[in-house]
Structures are given as structure tokens and as C-alpha cells.
Amino acid sequence: xxxxxxxxxxxxxxxxxxxxxxxxxxxxxxxxxxxxxxxxxxxxxxxxxxxxxxxxxxxxxxxxxxxxxxxxxxxxxxxxxxxxxxxxxxxxxxxxxxxxxxxxxxxxxxxxxxxxxxxxxxxxxxxxxxxxxxxxxxxxxxxxxxxxxxxxxxxxxxxxxxxxxxxxxxxxxxxxxxxxxxxxxxxxxxxxxxxxxxxxxxxxxxxxxxxxxxxxxxxxxxxxxxxxxxxxxxxxxxxxxxxxxxxxxxxxxxxxxxxxxxxxxxxxx
Amino acid sequence: xxxxxxxxxxxxxxxxxxxxxxxxxxxxxxxxxxxxxxxxxxxxxxxxxxxxxxxxxxxxxxxxxxxxxxxxxxxxxxxxxxxxxxxxxxxxxxxxxxxxxxxxxxxxxxxxxxxxxxxxxxxxxxxxxxxxxxxxxxxxxxxxxxxx
Numbered sequence: 499x500x501x502x503x504x505x506x507x508x509x510x511x512x513x514x515x516x517x518x519x520x521x522x523x524x525x526x527x528x529x530x531x532x533x534x535x536x537x538x539x540x541x542x543x544x545x546x547x548x549x550x551x552x553x554x555x556x557x558x559x560x561x562x563x564x565x566x567x568x569x570x571x572x573x574x575x576x577x578x579x580x581x582x583x584x585x586x587x588x589x590x591x592x593x594x595x596x597x598x599x600x601x602x603x604x605x606x607x608x609x610x611x612x613x614x615x616x617x618x619x620x621x622x623x624x625x626x627x628x629x630x631x632x633x634x635x636x637x638x639x640x641x642x643x644x645x646x647x648x649x650x651x652x653x654x655x656x657x658x659x660x661x662x663x664x665x666x667x668x669x670x671x672x673x674x675x676x677x678x679x680x681x682x683x684x685x686x687x688x689x690x691x692x693x694x695x696x697x698x699x700x701x702x703x704x705x706x707x708x709x710x711x712x713x714x715x716x717x718x719x720x721x722x723x724x725x726x727x728x729x730x731x732x733x734x735x736x737x738x739x740x741x742x743x744x745x746x747x748x749x750x751x752x753x754x755x756x757x758x759x760x761x762x763x764x765x766x767x
Numbered sequence: 768x769x770x771x772x773x774x775x776x777x778x779x780x781x782x783x784x785x786x787x788x789x790x791x792x793x794x795x796x797x798x799x800x801x802x803x804x805x806x807x808x809x810x811x812x813x814x815x816x817x818x819x820x821x822x823x824x825x826x827x828x829x830x831x832x833x834x835x836x837x838x839x840x841x842x843x844x845x846x847x848x849x850x851x852x853x854x855x856x857x858x859x860x861x862x863x864x865x866x867x868x869x870x871x872x873x874x875x876x877x878x879x880x881x882x883x884x885x886x887x888x889x890x891x892x893x894x895x896x897x898x899x900x901x902x903x904x905x906x907x908x909x910x911x912x913x914x915x
Contacts, residue, residue: 705861
């Protein structure tokens with residue numbers, strides 16, 4: 499009995515110490531929340547289209563590497579549309595840019611609608627639970643149907659800036675990416691580091707929101723939806739010119755993205 | 768809802784926040800065997816984009832459970848929200864995860880504490896350095912859970 503009481507006291511003391519580590523963890527999470535909030539208030543999910551020259555102001559004048567590369571970018575592009583740097587920027591940039599390009603191309607839009615409509619069944623056949631994914635698919639189809647009515651661009655932009663609509667589209671594009679990687683796992687497993695299976699990679703790096711995208715995600719989504727993507731890479735590398743890659747290689751790109759380390763925006767000719 | 772290994776949960780709506788009460792059975796062949804532990808799952812308004820939270824409403828002493836009962840495992844965290852610095856290969860919340868998966872992960876956490884990510888530092892320390900004492904405390908908690 500004595501021993502029990504002693505245990506109880508020592509447990510009591512321990513708990514008061516541990517309340518401090520709880521407060522500490524909570525402080526970290528609160529700070530992360532504040533940072534997210536700050537990013538959110540200063541960056542819309544998808545911005546208005548801006549003149550490409552706005553990029554010059556984002557770097558110091560004496561930062562010649564970037565200033566030269568921005569000049570180089572100007573040879574091919576005139577405008578930029580920015581996305582919020584929240585880890586979902588690739589999917590949001592892709593989704594918006596593609597639907598925008600389909601607003602005045604009803605033939606392509608119908609082809610895309612058919613691919614998108616069928617995509618849910620492919621995911622269900624692969625083992626995704628229908629009732630888990632159908633809300634995301636429905637939101638995606640609703641946006642495609644909105645585009646069929648040829649709305650003003652502002653309406654599409656409004657939908658992409660409605661947090662829940664926009665995030666549901668991101669989720670669905672993540673699922674399509676995951677589904678394609680898993681269907682083609684015999685090919686993609688060569689590119690996955692750390693001894694993980696393609697399925698594990700998808701559960702850790704593709705399906706969770708805010709996980710950033712790399713080449714492998716871009717290739718998968720471009721092929722899953724049959725929408726070739728060109729990415730201009732702008733980083734600190736020497737040379738003064740911007741390099742680009744087309745996914746899949748050798749195809750005629752439909753959308754153009756600018757990559758700067760950790761982030762994707764949309765480019766316009 | 769009765770999940771694969773006998774977890775039972777039911778729903779109740781309080782203060783506009785959907786909450787679900789679950790009873791988790793302590794996994795067999797572990798120090799929590801025989802216990803029946805009540806916990807509340809609270810679903811945020813943007814579920815399933817964000818994960819639910821889980822909190823035991825009984826006494827618990829475990830490396831991955833805060834002293835106030837809140838459960839701290841990677842599947843209940845979005846990638847950006849990571850106070851414990853989980854390894855990058857840890858299972859994360861995603862909108863296609865399920866409640867059943869959470870309950871299974873929590874049961875396996877009871878069976879195999881992760882003493883790297885200590886939500887309860889003292890429990891982590893005891894788990895590492897004085898396993899016998901940890902088992903004794905766990906037994907007390909099991910007995911308490913049954914005399915509800």
C-alpha cells in the first residue's frame with residue numbers, strides 16, 4: 499500500500515512536469531498555424547494574371563543570376579499567375595491552368611470530361627473506397643461542367659479561391675496521381691528512394707495534403723489525365739538561362755509552369 | 768460501427784462539432800491486455816481535409832499519450848503539423864484515411880509505444896529504463912478502466 503502511494507505521488511509530480519511539454523508542443527503548433535495564416539492572408543490560392551516583370555521586384559537588383567534568368571524567361575512568356583505556397587501549389591496550378599485553357603476549346607473540354615468521368619471507376623477498381631473518393635470526384639466534375647457553360651474567367655478563379663472547392667480539387671488530383679503511380683508501379687518503383695514501395699510512397703508523399711511535388715508526381719498526373727506539362731526551372735544554377743522539361747518527354751505541352759525551389763506558378767505566353 | 772478487431776464506437780453531436788465515442792480494447796499479450804479504454808474522436812469542420820483528434824477520457828500512462836489523454840501519433844497529423852518530428856516515413860493523415868485505420872493504429876501504438884516521440888516524457892523514460900515499473904502502472908490503469 500505504501501509502495502502504491504509512493505508511486506501515485508511520483509506519478510503526480512511527473513504529470514505536472516509533462517504539462518509543460520504539452521504546452522511546448524502546443525506552442526509549436528500554434529506558431530505553425532500563425533505562419534500558415536500569414537501565408538494565407540498575403541497570397542490568394544490562385545492570383546490574378548500579372549505581368550511577368552513583377553518577378554524582377556522579388557529579387558535584389560544585384561542578384562544577377564535571377565535577374566538574368568527572368569530576362570531569359572521574358573523571351574518566351576509575358577504573364578504569370580501565382581499560387582499560394584502551401585505545398586499544394588503544383589496541383590492547384592495544374593488544375594486551374596488546364597481548365598482555363600479549356601474555356602475556349604470545347605472539343606478538348608469534352609475529351610477531358612470523358613477522361614475525368616471515367617477516372618473514378620479506375621480508382622475504385624484499384625481499391626480506393628467509392629464513398630471516400632466520390633465527394634472529391636463530384637467537385638472536380640462540377641468544375642468541368644462549370645467550364646462547359648463558358649463562364650467569365652472570374653467565376654473559375656472564384657471557385658479556385660474558394661478554399662473547400664479548391665482543396666477538394668487538389669485532393670482529387672492527388673488521388674489521380676497516386677492511382678497512376680500505383681497502376682504503373684513496376685515502372686515507377688525504380689525512382690523511389692528509401693526502400694519504400696510505390697504504395698507507401700503514395701500514402702506518405704502523394705495523398706496527404708501539403709506534401710510537395712517532384713518530377714515523379716508531375717509525370718504521373720500528366721499521363722493520368724493525358725495533359726502534357728512544360729516546367730521552366732529557375733534556380734541558382736549558373737548559366738543565365740532557364741531550363742525546361744516537358745512531361746511526358748517529346749509531347750506538345752498544353753500548360754506551362756514556372757518552378758522555383760519549392761514552388762510552382764503558372765506561366766502564359 | 769464495429770471495426771475489424773472489436774472496437775466499438777458511436778456518434779454524438781455536441782456543440783456543432785461531430786464527436787464519436789470509441790472503446791478500445793487493450794491489445795492481447797501486452798501490458799494493456801484486458802483494459803477497455805474510452806476515447807473521444809472529434810472531427811473538425813474541414814474533415815476529411817484535416818484529421819480528427821483523439822483523446823482518452825480515462826487515466827492513461829503511455830509514451831504517446833499526453834497526460835490530458837490526447838493521443839499523439841503520426842496518422843493524426845497533417846504533414847505540416849509536426850511538433851514531434853516524426854520520421855518522414857511515418858504514416859500521415861490524408862483525406863482517404865479512415866476512422867477504422869486510426870483505431871487500428873492507436874491499438875498498435877498501445878502495443879508498441881514509440882519512445883522517440885514522447886508526448887509523455889516520463890512514460891517514455893520509464894518505458895525505456897524501468898519496464899517492470901511501467902508494466903505495474905499499466906496494470907493499475909487496466910484495473911481502473913474496468914471498474915467504471
